[in-house]
Amino acid sequence: MTSRYAKLWAAAALAAIGIAQAAYPEKTITMVIPFAAGGPTDTVGRLFAQSMSNTLKQQVIVENVGGAGGTLGAARVARSAPDGYTIFLHHIGQSTAPALYRKLSYDAVTDFEPIGLVADVPMTFVARKDFPAKDLKELLAYVKANKDKVTYANAGLGSASHLCGLLFMSALQTDLTTVPYKGTGPAMNDLLGGQVDFMCDQTTNTTGQIKGGKIKAYGVTTKTKVESLPNLPTLDSSGLPGFEVVVWHGLYAPKGTPKPIVDKLVQALQIAGRDATIKQRLDDLGTDPAAQNRMTPEALRSHLKAEIDKWGPVIKKAGVYAD
Amino acid sequence: MELLSNLGLGFQSALTVQNLLYCLGGVFLGTLIGVLPGLGPIATIAMLLPMTFTLPPESSLIMLAGIYYGAQYGGSTTAILVNLPGEASSVVTALDGHQMARKGRAGVALATAAIGSFAAGTVATVLIAVAAPPLAELALKFGPAEYASLMLLGLVASIVLAHGSLLKAFGMILLGLLLGTLGTDVNSGEQRFTFGEARLADGIGFVVLAMGMFGLGEIIRNLEHESTREAMIKHVSGLWPSKADFKRMLWPILRGTGLGSLLGILPGNGAVLASFSAYSLEKKLSKHPEEFGQGAIEGVAGPESANNAGAQTSFIPMLTLGIPSSPVMALMIGAMIIQGISPGPAVMTEQPQLFWGLIASMWVGNFFLIILNLPLIGLWVKMISVPYHLLFPVILVFCAIGVFSVNNAEYDVWLMAGFGVAGYVFSKLECEPAPMLMAFILGPLMEEYLRRALLLSRGDPLVFLQRPGSLVMLLLAAAAMAVVLLPAIRKKREEAFQEEE
Numbered sequence: 052m053t054s055r056y057a058k059l060w061a062a063a064a065l066a067a068i069g070i071a072q073a074a075y076p077e078k079t080i081t082m083v084i085p086f087a088a089g090g091p092t093d094t095v096g097r098l099f100a101q102s103m104s105n106t107l108k109q110q111v112i113v114e115n116v117g118g119a120g121g122t123l124g125a126a127r128v129a130r131s132a133p134d135g136y137t138i139f140l141h142h143i144g145q146s147t148a149p150a151l152y153r154k155l156s157y158d159a160v161t162d163f164e165p166i167g168l169v170a171d172v173p174m175t176f177v178a179r180k181d182f183p184a185k186d187l188k189e190l191l192a193y194v195k196a197n198k199d200k201v202t203y204a205n206a207g208l209g210s211a212s213h214l215c216g217l218l219f220m221s222a223l224q225t226d227l228t229t230v231p232y233k234g235t236g237p238a239m240n241d242l243l244g245g246q247v248d249f250m251c252d253q254t255t256n257t258t259g260q261i262k263g264g265k266i267k268a269y270g271v272t273t274k275t276k277v278e279s280l281p282n283l284p285t286l287d288s289s290g291l292p293g294f295e296v297v298v299w300h301g302l303y304a305p306k307g308t309p310k311p312i313v314d315k316l317v318q319a320l321q322i323a324g325r326d327a328t329i330k331q332r333l334d335d336l337g338t339d340p341a342a343q344n345r346m347t348p349e350a351l352r353s354h355l356k357a358e359i360d361k362w363g364p365v366i367k368k369a370g371v372y373a374d
Numbered sequence: 375m376e377l378l379s380n381l382g383l384g385f386q387s388a389l390t391v392q393n394l395l396y397c398l399g400g401v402f403l404g405t406l407i408g409v410l411p412g413l414g415p416i417a418t419i420a421m422l423l424p425m426t427f428t429l430p431p432e433s434s435l436i437m438l439a440g441i442y443y444g445a446q447y448g449g450s451t452t453a454i455l456v457n458l459p460g461e462a463s464s465v466v467t468a469l470d471g472h473q474m475a476r477k478g479r480a481g482v483a484l485a486t487a488a489i490g491s492f493a494a495g496t497v498a499t500v501l502i503a504v505a506a507p508p509l510a511e512l513a514l515k516f517g518p519a520e521y522a523s524l525m526l527l528g529l530v531a532s533i534v535l536a537h538g539s540l541l542k543a544f545g546m547i548l549l550g551l552l553l554g555t556l557g558t559d560v561n562s563g564e565q566r567f568t569f570g571e572a573r574l575a576d577g578i579g580f581v582v583l584a585m586g587m588f589g590l591g592e593i594i595r596n597l598e599h600e601s602t603r604e605a606m607i608k609h610v611s612g613l614w615p616s617k618a619d620f621k622r623m624l625w626p627i628l629r630g631t632g633l634g635s636l637l638g639i640l641p642g643n644g645a646v647l648a649s650f651s652a653y654s655l656e657k658k659l660s661k662h663p664e665e666f667g668q669g670a671i672e673g674v675a676g677p678e679s680a681n682n683a684g685a686q687t688s689f690i691p692m693l694t695l696g697i698p699s700s701p702v703m704a705l706m707i708g709a710m711i712i713q714g715i716s717p718g719p720a721v722m723t724e725q726p727q728l729f730w731g732l733i734a735s736m737w738v739g740n741f742f743l744i745i746l747n748l749p750l751i752g753l754w755v756k757m758i759s760v761p762y763h764l765l766f767p768v769i770l771v772f773c774a775i776g777v778f779s780v781n782n783a784e785y786d787v788w789l790m791a792g793f794g795v796a797g798y799v800f801s802k803l804e805c806e807p808a809p810m811l812m813a814f815i816l817g818p819l820m821e822e823y824l825r826r827a828l829l830l831s832r833g834d835p836l837v838f839l840q841r842p843g844s845l846v847m848l849l850l851a852a853a854a855m856a857v858v859l860l861p862a863i864r865k866k867r868e869e870a871f872q873e874e875e
Contacts, residue, residue: 087701088420089708097712101427115420116782119558119575126572151563156572202830208563230829231560233822236698243695244514246830255711259696259718335714372563 075135075312076109083131083139085124087117090234091255091336095170095300096140098332102323107315111138120209122148122155129157133164133305135312140169142300143211146358150366151209160355164308166316167346168354169300169324172338174215174272175257176286178249179242180265187269187290190249194223203227204242204250206235208371214362215251215272215296217369222291242266253298254280254337272296279337299341299358301351313348321346381503384730388738393436393731396429400437401739404444405746408451409754410772411458411589414581415445417779419705423712431713432728436735438709439689442702443495443736446685447743450487450678451754455480456769458589462580463649463681465811468588470666470673477669480755481613486623486671487678488747489615494631494679495740498686501635502693502733507722509687510694513639518827519837521640523847525820528647530854531654532812540858542805550813553578554821561825573785581780583814585773586790587807591797593766613751615671623675626656630679638684639691640699650812652680658857686736693729695719 080103084096093115100111116124121144131137149159176187184190194201203219205212208231220227230247232238235256241247243265251272258279261268270286271277274295286294302320304313323329324340333339344350387393407413419438426434446463453464454471467487474483501509533543556567557577568574615623633655634648656676657666666673689706691697696717698704707717715725722729757765777790800807831837838844 087704088416088423089698089701089704089706091711094708094711097424097708101424113424114782117576118781119572123572123575154570199832207560208558228829228832230826232826233560236704240514240691240695240697241517243697244517246517259716259720262716263696263719265695265719332712332714335716336711 075315076107078109078136080107080109080111080135081114081137082111083114083116083124083128083137085116085118085121085139085141085144088113088115091172091253091298092140092142092300094255094336095172095333098329099140099169099302099320099323102326102329103316103319106319106322120144120148120151120207122152125159126156128303128305129162131305133307133309135304135308135316137305138166138316139163139303139305140300141303142172143214143298143358143362144209145301145303146355147209147214147362147366149359150363151372153372159359160352162306163303164306164313165348165351165355166302166304166313167320167348168341168351169302169320169346170333170338170340171273172253172255172298172300172336173277174211174251174253174296174298175261175277175280175283176215176219176249176251176269176272177242177257177261178267178269179245179247180267181245182248182267184269187284187286190269191223191290194227195225198225198227201227201248202230204230204232204238204247206238206252207231207233210235211296211298212238212250212252213371214365217365217371218294218296219251219291221365221368222294251296258337277337278339279334299354301355303351317347377504380726380730381734383727384503384732384734387432387727387731388436388734393433393735394738396433396437397440397735397739398742400440401444401447401742402746404441404446405448405451405743407441408445408448410448411452411456411585411769411776413772413776413779415442416701416705417776418445419702419709423705423709426709427712431710431715431725432731434709434713435706435728435732436739438706439732439736440739440742443682443685443739444743446682447488447491447747450491450674451484454483454487454674455754455757456765457592458769458773459584462584462646462811462815463677463684465584465588465808466649466653466677467674467681469653469808470668470670473667473669474671474674479669481751482615482619482671483674484751484754485613485615485748486619486674488744488751490623490627490630490675490679491682492740492744493627494634494683495686495743496737497631498635498638498683499733499737499740502687502690502736503730506690506694509639510690513691514695516640516843517841518823518830519841520843520847522820522823522827523838523844523851524640524647525816525823527847527851527854528651528816529813529820530851530858531651532809532816533858538804538806542803543809546800546805546807546810547813550810551817553583553810554814554817560822561829573783577818578789578814579777579780579786580811580815582777582786582790583793584811585777586793587797587800587811589769589773590790590794591801591807593769594794594798595801596762597766613755619671622671626652626672626676627679629655629659630676631683634680634683635687637680638687646681646684646815648684649677649681652676682740689732689736692717693732694722696721 082096082100084093086092097113100113104111116127121141128137128139145159184193203216205216235252238250242250260266268283270289271283272286274287276285321343324346407418418441449464450467453459453468454475457468457472459465459468471483558575559566630652633652637648653673656672657663660672688699691699692703692706698707710717774787777786827837
């Protein structure tokens with residue numbers, strides 16, 4: 052390991068002296084997204100890649116390296132040259148992988164150079180249309196009384212919906228029948244069909260269904276209400292004090308990427324964060340770009356650490372592993 | 375009357391010069407990537423997604439949809455000409471289509487595929503226009519128990535795909551099931567048969583397996599006797615189906631369309647299931663089942679119609695509910711989100727010109743496809759008379775590019791090479807890969823639904839018999855099993871009696 056770091060640092064040092072760096076970027080930049088094209092993370096990434104292309108005057112192309120809950124893409128980036136031509140957009144999964152995977156080929160903190168937080172996607176607590184509970188209080192009472200009967204769907208191990216469910220069960224100190232699906236699509240399908248009782252998923256996936264009246268919504272998982280869903284209270288204020296799950300997205304570069312290059316990327320990210328079109332699109336999805344002062348390496352570094360500390364114990368306690 | 379005005383609105387939007395051009399561009403590109411082995415619509419649409427930023431929503435979705443069903447059209451061309459199914463649903467087309475080509479009837483096979491697809495596309499478009507919302511609601515009633523039983527039925531039906539030894543077909547199905555178990559277990563997260571290899575954590579890709587077993591295996595086999603192959607394709611007779619051919623393809627096209635339209639609505643691999651089941655159905659109904667596997671025109675007409683109808687109706691859950699039933703549909707949803715449209719039940723009412731425009735464009739696209747494809751048949755047929763030593767390196771390169779493009783992983787290319795060798799060995803042993811591929815697709819799905827159904831029923835297996843839909847499927851599976859096994863048993867008994875005499 053040490054020799055690898057030494058090599059990386061040597062490469063970084065070389066790159067730092069090179070005059071080429073002043074001219075960065077001179078060629079296409081690849082943004083690795085560790086999920087399939089078309090998903091919510093991919094959409095967020097593509098929106099930002101588009102704007103960053105304009106700022107950096109070079110194409111930022113998205114490369115989808117899916118698989119193993121995002122860890123394959125992360126491993127690829129950790130091994131990439133730290134020259135600023137490979138960047139990495141990942142969500143909350145970057146902070147949960149260390150607890151979910153016993154064998155990771157990379158270190159989620161030390162193998163990456165944080166660039167900044169990108170966007171926070173809230174989650175919503177939803178149930179099938181004919182679920183008896185009227186509001187969150189009733190739902191909690193119902194779940195406690197019928198804990199052998201209710202079923203909870205999630206989009207697979209380590210997914211945001213899985214994490215939200217874990218936190219929910221830990222808040223209620225109960226165990227529910229969890230029904231895992233391969234992705235949100237099929238899970239939503241069974242929720243619409245009334246096959247499962249409830250789930251908790253990102254606004255990107257649920258807003259259309261909530262507005263169409265196809266599912267019942269009980270609240271949002273953020274500390275503040277969501278603009279596009281004004282009628283939904285926060286879970287925090289309506290029966291589950293302290294409950295918070297945010298699918299935050301961060302932008303990283305491989306460890307050892309020279310600071311001047313990181314600075315340029317930070318700048319491009321912040322400009323994208325102020326872009327009116329991006330704001331509008333994210334707003335449609337029930338989310339916002341991260342605040343400008345959070346689009347910094349420091350903010351992402353400390354947030355990543357805080358989230359690792361938050362989720363590690365929850366995951367360990369539930370005894371779940373993804374490998 | 376509302377339907378007519380809706381369709382009017384749709385055609386108004388689909389027939390603008392700009393949208394016509396994007397539709398044409400989409401289906402042309404789709405045909406191209408469909409013809410090129412390995413390159414699929416998923417990679418192409420993903421690559422083109424950034425381009426759609428600047429287009430109006432209708433144009434971008436019309437183009438992307440065109441790529442998708444255009445690829446279904448093009449995929450059958452390679453399957454027929456060089457026995458290389460680029461798409462999961464073309465696997466069955468290769469069975470009889472390629473045999474037809476070997477007998478000099480490549481033109482007829484291609485024309486059959488084109489006509490069948492057009493007819494199916496037209497019917498499916500009407501179906502979406504008339505009944506999309508109720509059909510989507512119906513599909514939602516399909517729970518895990520029904521799916522598990524449906525998959526079992528599909529698995530039983532896949533035995534019919536084999537035309538050689540029944541025992542070998544069983545063996546290949548078992549192998550397909552085993553390969554399908556590879557990867558991360560959905561419920562527990564345990565790794566199965568990955569040998570600590572993170573790149574196997576999501577299992578083996580279908581394209582990898584199909585390209586290797588079919589494509590590379592076929593290439594090795596062809597190289598073995600290149601001289602005889604050349605002699606065989608020299609005499610290409612008639613490009614156009616005869617009157618007798620038309621008569622034979624009519625019912626298979628209609629049945630295939632019906633089956634495909636229904637199965638396409640189901641999430642998952644509806645279109646794939648459709649083409650496989652259509653083939654099994656035609657073989658069972660045929661008066662001369664012995665011709666199947668030897669170049670039966672029904673074996674091309676049925677599955678091709680089914681797969682195109684299925685491809686079309688798989689838009690129903692995406693358009694009416696905002697649920698992606700396949701990776702391609704997930705990309706379409708991504709394209710909508712990028713355009714600022716949040717997918718869901720509201721799209722139909724809030725964006726009528728998009729919804730109906732897309733539907734109308736499907737018919738327009740199918741029309742383009744048939745004018746594009748029929749005159750090209752002569753050209754395609756000429757392509758197979760290109761000396762094989764010039765053709766196969768090109769095919770190899772495209773297979774490698776195609777497999778690589780799915781996950782951008784070179785590991786998959788090596789894996790494909792390994793399956794290529796396996797494919798060759800199996801063909802030497804006269805074990806057919808089609809039932810294996812079917813089991814590979816259905817096995818994991820069946821397991822997933824079976825376990826989900828049992829989770830939801832708290833471990834009570836009676837749920838499969840209590841739900842009427844599931845019960846019907848199980849009875850059909852039992853009947854299909856009996857139909858397959860009885861002749862074999864009878865034969866055995868006859869043999870036994872003869873020996874006694």
